Amino acid sequence: MTKLRLEHLGKVFRSGDTSVTALEDITLDISEGEFAVVVGPSGCGKSTLLNIVAGLERETSGQALINGRRIEGPGADRGMVFQSYTLFPWLSVRKNVEFGLRIKGLPAVERAEIARRYLHLVGLEDFENSLPKSLSGGMKQRTAIARVLANNPDMLLMDEPFGALDAQTRLQLQDLLLDIWRKERATILFITHDIDEAILLADTIHIMSSRPGRIIKSITVDIPRPRDHRVTVLPGFTAIKKEIMEMLWAEIH
Numbered sequence: 591m592t593k594l595r596l597e598h599l600g601k602v603f604r605s606g607d608t609s610v611t612a613l614e615d616i617t618l619d620i621s622e623g624e625f626a627v628v629v630g631p632s633g634c635g636k637s638t639l640l641n642i643v644a645g646l647e648r649e650t651s652g653q654a655l656i657n658g659r660r661i662e663g664p665g666a667d668r669g670m671v672f673q674s675y676t677l678f679p680w681l682s683v684r685k686n687v688e689f690g691l692r693i694k695g696l697p698a699v700e701r702a703e704i705a706r707r708y709l710h711l712v713g714l715e716d717f718e719n720s721l722p723k724s725l726s727g728g729m730k731q732r733t734a735i736a737r738v739l740a741n742n743p744d745m746l747l748m749d750e751p752f753g754a755l756d757a758q759t760r761l762q763l764q765d766l767l768l769d770i771w772r773k774e775r776a777t778i779l780f781i782t783h784d785i786d787e788a789i790l791l792a793d794t795i796h797i798m799s800s801r802p803g804r805i806i807k808s809i810t811v812d813i814p815r816p817r818d819h820r821v822t823v824l825p826g827f828t829a830i831k832k833e834i835m836e837m838l839w840a841e842i843h
């Protein structure tokens with residue numbers, strides 16, 4: 591079943607006499623439970639694409655549909671994780687995770703139960719009373735992921751979520767995300783600059799051109815699951831990496 595459909599999506603930013611075409615004629619489908627990754631050169635419109643799906647920006651042509659309904663603004667059916675940490679500094683880890691549930695009006699006992707379940711899933715059950723300032727970058731992103739999952743969204747939208755982390759932590763969180771995705775059967779749209787990350791995670795990789803961003807190729811990653819970092823040395827992995835690198839290289843030269 592199609593979860594997200596983008597039909598001839600375009601975005602032109604206008605300000606005064608100048609206009610920037612960020613996206614042009616983007617058409618793609620993401621199925622329920624699919625892990626879709628978008629890669630592309632810097633400035634090609636990846637964040638703009640994700641922001642339109644999040645309902646934070648409006649397209650200027652075409653349309654974006656979730657579960658067959660046109661996206662016209664933000665909604666609880668989509669949960670977003672950004673590169674920068676977006677936790678409330680004055681709230682404990684658990685209160686951060688509970689935040690959306692509190693807005694929904696869930697009783698305190700139920701909120702705490704759901705928050706603890708997701709903190710356990712991301713390995714932070716012993717830190718529920720800590721404040722964000724006492725957490726490492728990786729722990730902050732784990733909290734952000736738990737917070738989004740606690741709201742039980744239809745889709746997770748992730749904009750370079752591991753981009754600010756050191757290499758070692760990034761590897762750990764990639765494996766954690768794969769584990770969560772398998773357990774929660776989430777539908778994920780994930781943006782990254784990192785080709786290894788894209789191949790490790792994705793069912794499908796959509797490669798974008800330089801601005802104006804178009805989809806120049808969609809690659810199905812047929813490396814068997816469950817995957818972890820050991821797959822990065824497989825010949826199938828290297829072959830996909832070569833293909834993507836050559837396409838991106840051609841885009842920026």
Ligand SMILES: Nc1ncnc2c1ncn2[C@@H]1O[C@H](COP(=O)(O)OP(=O)(O)OP(=O)(O)O)[C@@H](O)[C@H]1O
Pocket residue numbers: 603604610611612630631632633634635636637638639801
């Ligand atoms: N609010 C805005 N107003 C005007 N132009 C914008 C706005 N947001 C983005 N752009 C332009 O649209 C283009 C695409 O930007 P976007 O941030 O989506 O690219 P990106 O692929 O996510 O970049 P990066 O990989 O460097 O994060 C860029 O040329 C950018 O300058």
